[in-house]
Amino acid sequence: KKEAVVSTQSTGVLYQFLNFAMIVSSALMLWKGLFVITHCESPIVVVLSGSMQPAYYRGDLLFLTNYKEPVRVGDVAVFRIKGTEYPHCTQSYKKYTKKTTGMSSF
Numbered sequence: 001k002k003e004a005v006v007s008t009q010s011t012g013v014l015y016q017f018l019n020f021a022m023i024v025s026s027a028l029m030l031w032k033g034l035f036v037i038t039h040c041e042s043p044i045v046v047v048l049s050g051s052m053q054p055a056y057y058r059g060d061l062l063f064l065t066n067y068k069e070p071v072r073v074g075d076v077a078v079f080r081i082k083g084t085e086y087p088h089c090t091q092s093y094k095k096y097t098k099k100t101t102g103m104s105s106f
Helices: 002-038
Strands: 044-046 061-063 076-079 088-091
Touching: none
Parallel strands: none
Antiparallel strands: 044 061, 076 088
């Protein structure tokens, strides 16, 4: 009878481990799927500061894409600075155009 109890307990532990492994692998597949669909290294980022208020608040999640579209006022740009761990987010709020070249910047 003791052997049956031990066998049942070890089977339960094995099922818990397999369940956890399935959850982790599903999350990884979802993340990689978002990577492929959005063409973006970090398809979801968290706003870490209040610099984009009132549009986005600290703790908000931003869903990003990296399609070849022109930048518009209000778009969010995400970039990495060498030596930093986290990507930085900023929102374009004004468009500047050089009169001499016609080049636009935000």
